Amino acid sequence: MTVHIPSPLRSYTGQQAEVNVNGSTLEEVLATLDQRYPGLRFRIITEQNTIREHIRIFVNEQQAQDLMTALRPDDQIHILCALSGG
Amino acid sequence: MSQVRRLPRKNAAASKPTTGSVALLTGTRKGAFILRGDRSRRTWKLSQPMFLGHIVHHLVLDPRDRRTLLAAARTGHLGPTVFRSTDFGKTWQEAKAPPAFPKVPEGQKGLVVDHVFWLTPGHPKEHNVWYAGTSPQGLFRSEDGGHTWESVKGFNEHPLRRQWTGGEQDGTPDGPKMHSILIDPRDSNHLYIGMSSGGVFESTDKGASWAPLNKGCRADFLPNPEPEYGHDPHCVRLHPLNPDRLYQQNHCGIYRMDRAEGRWVRIGENMPKQIGDIGFSLVLHPRNPEAVWVFPMDGTEVWPRVSPGGKPAVYVTKNAGKSWIRRDKGFPKAQAWWTVKRQAMTADAHEPVGLYLGTTSGELWASRNGGSRWTCFVRHLPEIYSVEAAEL
Numbered sequence: 001m002t003v004h005i006p007s008p009l010r011s012y013t014g015q016q017a018e019v020n021v022n023g024s025t026l027e028e029v030l031a032t033l034d035q036r037y038p039g040l041r042f043r044i045i046t047e048q049n050t051i052r053e054h055i056r057i058f059v060n061e062q063q064a065q066d067l068m069t070a071l072r073p074d075d076q077i078h079i080l081c082a083l084s085g086g
Numbered sequence: 087m088s089q090v091r092r093l094p095r096k097n098a099a100a101s102k103p104t105t106g107s108v109a110l111l112t113g114t115r116k117g118a119f120i121l122r123g124d125r126s127r128r129t130w131k132l133s134q135p136m137f138l139g140h141i142v143h144h145l146v147l148d149p150r151d152r153r154t155l156l157a158a159a160r161t162g163h164l165g166p167t168v169f170r171s172t173d174f175g176k177t178w179q180e181a182k183a184p185p186a187f188p189k190v191p192e193g194q195k196g197l198v199v200d201h202v203f204w205l206t207p208g209h210p211k212e213h214n215v216w217y218a219g220t221s222p223q224g225l226f227r228s229e230d231g232g233h234t235w236e237s238v239k240g241f242n243e244h245p246l247r248r249q250w251t252g253g254e255q256d257g258t259p260d261g262p263k264m265h266s267i268l269i270d271p272r273d274s275n276h277l278y279i280g281m282s283s284g285g286v287f288e289s290t291d292k293g294a295s296w297a298p299l300n301k302g303c304r305a306d307f308l309p310n311p312e313p314e315y316g317h318d319p320h321c322v323r324l325h326p327l328n329p330d331r332l333y334q335q336n337h338c339g340i341y342r343m344d345r346a347e348g349r350w351v352r353i354g355e356n357m358p359k360q361i362g363d364i365g366f367s368l369v370l371h372p373r374n375p376e377a378v379w380v381f382p383m384d385g386t387e388v389w390p391r392v393s394p395g396g397k398p399a400v401y402v403t404k405n406a407g408k409s410w411i412r413r414d415k416g417f418p419k420a421q422a423w424w425t426v427k428r429q430a431m432t433a434d435a436h437e438p439v440g441l442y443l444g445t446t447s448g449e450l451w452a453s454r455n456g457g458s459r460w461t462c463f464v465r466h467l468p469e470i471y472s473v474e475a476a477e478l
Binding site: 008009038039042043044045046047048049050052054055081082 | 139161162163164165167180181182184186187188189190195196197198199
């Protein structure tokens with residue numbers, strides 16, 4: 001499946017805006033992403049396995065609430081930085 | 087704690103003034119900068135921004151090799167991390183395992199590091215050891231130069247931690263913090279920490295157990311103004327040549343403690359009443375345990391946290407707080423509504439001592455003569471969070 005990477009995280013992916021990763025849950029996809037791009041996961045997921053306050057993860061057009069969200073091979077995953085900051 | 091213990095030879099050497107060049111490691115709300123001075127400390131060269139867009143709370147040199155830098159960073163969106171450079175900032179590598187609280191069982195609410203606030207290199211004999219303090223209050227230790235960080239269980243999982251620190255609302259507006267991680271130069275097992283809120287705590291077993299050290303210090307924002315803990319130290323310092331002498335700039339004034347007495351004494355009572363003794367930063371003279379500089383701010387009514395009257399000034403004591411002298415030559419005479427955060431004022435080890443401060447308005451000021459005269463030598467930086475003087 002395709003994972004869309006926001007610009008603040010592209011220093012981890014070699015500036016790639018999209019990467020292809022397999023997994024049956026969001027947890028598995030993020031684990032694979034972190035293996036491939038070490039450090040990326042902790043910037044968006046806390047040590048208590050929750051999505052960080054200013055990060056949103058969408059599976060297709062649905063916002064994922066937790067990491068156990070089930071995935072299908074053709075899903076599009078968007079990691080987004082919430083509208084916040086200053 | 088009152089027995090006399092000998093200082094290591096390296097600390098005795100610290101009693102001699104340095105003569106080399108100085109670099110100022112500057113953390114800001116929008117990135118980090120390094121200023122390199124010449125040997126005379128008259129001219130400074132500003133680096134390009136590092137980690138542009140990141141909030142850099144602290145940028146610290148490892149004095150054991152004078153080459154390795156650690157930076158505590160996060161962005162507005164992304165989680166906290168630590169970066170490490172072994173070539174004085176030319177290249178950086180992210181920590182493999184940044185400070186993180188232990189994962190709690192499903193269904194329980196565990197602590198989450200919001201940002202790494204404070205970095206302290208370990209004892210000179212403990213090569214590659216570093217400590218980090220976080221928001222919310224957490225203590226972390228690295229034994230591999232900052233690549234991986236372990237939770238200090240003796241504090242982070244202490245059954246009284248929640249009572250010591252209060253809730254998330256009991257801290258500074260951008261989150262409660264652990265700061266002022268101090269190591270006794272005579273004993274690597276002997277640590278102090280400061281917490282906003284929580285107070286000053288001490289460990290004599292490398293963090294396995296902790297005891298509050300707040301006797302004599304007020305907490306006038308609490309129902310009991312003299313509690314055992316729950317205080318708000320803004321900045322705590324230990325004198326390297328007299329490690330039984332502690333100073334702190336607290337939410338409730340400026341204090342000194344001599345461990346033999348075991349009680350904080352409010353030396354800020356001797357400041358001019360119209361200025362008060364509230365502030366964030368406190369700087370020690372590297373060779374004279376009697377000399378201290380502070381930068382007072384307005385802590386009245388709603389706590390504007392700006393220079394009192396819009397007139398910035400440093401105050402110095404040369405007698406451990408018995409009296410204070412105003413040092414404002416070179417600073418604006420009026421309408422300067424900035425202040426200096428707790429990590430943003432520092433000293434070098436030259437003779438006379440060079441003092442440096444970074445302002446909330448993005449200016450860097452220096453004095454080459456112990457505060458007698460001040461010069462602004464950098465403007466237009468982002469809000470400055472920390473300034474550390476690194477002897478090269």
